[in-house]
Amino acid sequence: MSKKVLVIGETREGTLRNVTFEAIAAANIISDGGEVVGVLCGEGQLENMGKEMVYHGADRVITVANENLKTYTSDGFGQALQAVIDDESPGGIVMGHTSIGKDITPKLASRLESGLISDATEVLAEGGKIVFTRPIYSGKAFEKKEIKDGIIFATIRPNNIPAEPRDDSRVGEVTEKNVEITNIRTIIKDIIRKSSDGVDLSEAKVIVAGGRGVKSAEGFQPLEELADILGGTVGASRGACDAGYCDYSLQIGQTGKVVTPDLYIACGISGAIQHLAGMSNSKVIVAINKDPEANIFNVADYGIVGDLFDVVPKLIEEIKQVKVNA
Incomplete structure (x- = not known):
């Protein structure tokens, strides 16, 4: 060969x-x-x-x-x-x-x-x-x-x-190399990008993902702030996308994007098998959920039982403090 x-x-x-x-x-x-x-x-x-x-x-x-x-x-x-x-x-x-x-x-x-x-x-x-x-x-x-x-x-x-x-x-x-390109059956008229201009999900080293627990589109704001200070990007479960909290371009899972970041922070995600199929091979998984029986804790390296709207702002403050003192 x-x-x-x-x-x-x-x-x-x-x-x-x-x-x-x-x-x-x-x-x-x-x-x-x-x-x-x-x-x-x-x-x-x-x-x-x-x-x-x-x-x-x-x-x-x-x-x-x-x-x-x-x-x-x-x-x-x-x-x-x-x-x-x-x-x-x-x-x-x-x-x-x-x-x-x-x-x-x-x-x-x-x-x-x-x-x-x-x-x-x-x-x-x-x-x-x-x-x-x-x-x-x-x-x-x-x-x-x-x-x-x-x-x-x-x-x-x-x-x-x-x-x-x-x-x-x-x-x-x-x-x-010159190649004659002919008989193109598909014509691209326009491209509308719905995803953010940030780090591409499939290549991101850090992903902060939200599920139905974020409750609304506004609920993604603290997740976006956390992702920003960690140099990562935001993702979502299908449940959050179906609920209209975010665009489907952010969906992670069996019918979305498969990701393997160094750090995956799951916020308000229960851990359906379809979602786990898209992120369970992440190197470090941190789960934040109010339900201590949530399936996401079965694959998490670190779990925090609590309301994400209480936990995430505290994480942001702690990380900012560490950066100031570094």
């Missing part, structure tokens, strides 16, 4: 998403000293972002710039990526398990007649084999998988595989 591994980069509002750098780290494990080649699709000048991929561990980067790649469509990106794959004939392909990754990778795998390991949380080289770990049964169990034949094709869950430190002394070629 070729030890060349392609990393499909992903951008957000003109910058590379952190999961791109995590995918590069995974690709370096898979390549076992072979070549790691980054791939970027978009519009306009992509060279600087290509250099960022080199600084984070890619050996070289191929960019595909076309006006039909300004916004993501499976037709446009599929054509661009397929052209690069055909030219490079890689032994492996890695991408983040994001909304785009979940859409484009099955299409590419079908064209390549390849298997696909999705949502990997760990990549290890064991006895000459590449072993992937991924959650199953809504995160209640894990399985280890390997691809024994053909291309190693995988998506990795954001915020699980540590990225390599940025090294701006690294040098790698960034080349542009």
Whole structure:
């Protein structure tokens, strides 16, 4: 098998998403000293972002710039990526398990007649084999998988595989490839962003999430303040979204976003299994709930039994005090 591994980069509002750098780290494990080649699709000048991929561990980067790649469509990106794959004939392909990754990778795998390991949380080289770990049964169990034949094709869950430190002394070629993008069946007329301009949920290191216990849209204000001072972002359970307290873009759970932050603070969340499926793999979980029997305490590392409207303001004051004295 070729030890060349392609990393499909992903951008957000003109910058590379952190999961791109995590995918590069995974690709370096898979390549076992072979070549790691980054791939970027978009519009306009992509060279600087290509250099960022080199600084984070890619050996070289191929960019595909076309006006039909300004916004993501499976037709446009599929054509661009397929052209690069055909030219490079890689032994492996890695991408983040994001909304785009979940859409484009099955299409590419079908064209390549390849298997696909999705949502990997760990990549290890064991006895000459590449072993992937991924959650199953809504995160209640894990399985280890390997691809024994053909291309190693995988998506990795954001915020699980540590990225390599940025090294701006690294040098790698960034080349542009011209690909004709035609027959786009989907036309993007406009994009309305409902999510906040803060940290992306799937990549956040700290998340403060609210459930039905926040009682109203205004109830999220202290959670937003706590998230702000911790350098994180706000999420929500489906119950809070269904009640109209916040937008569904903040939903965490089996039918929302799956997150694995370093710190997850659950405020007024009972802990339905659908919600736990989206956050139970967080590194540290803190639960705040008035009900001592709430299911969320079964997965929490630290639990606080109390009214979130009493507890959260006290946490905010304590954290502010610590920062002042630091």
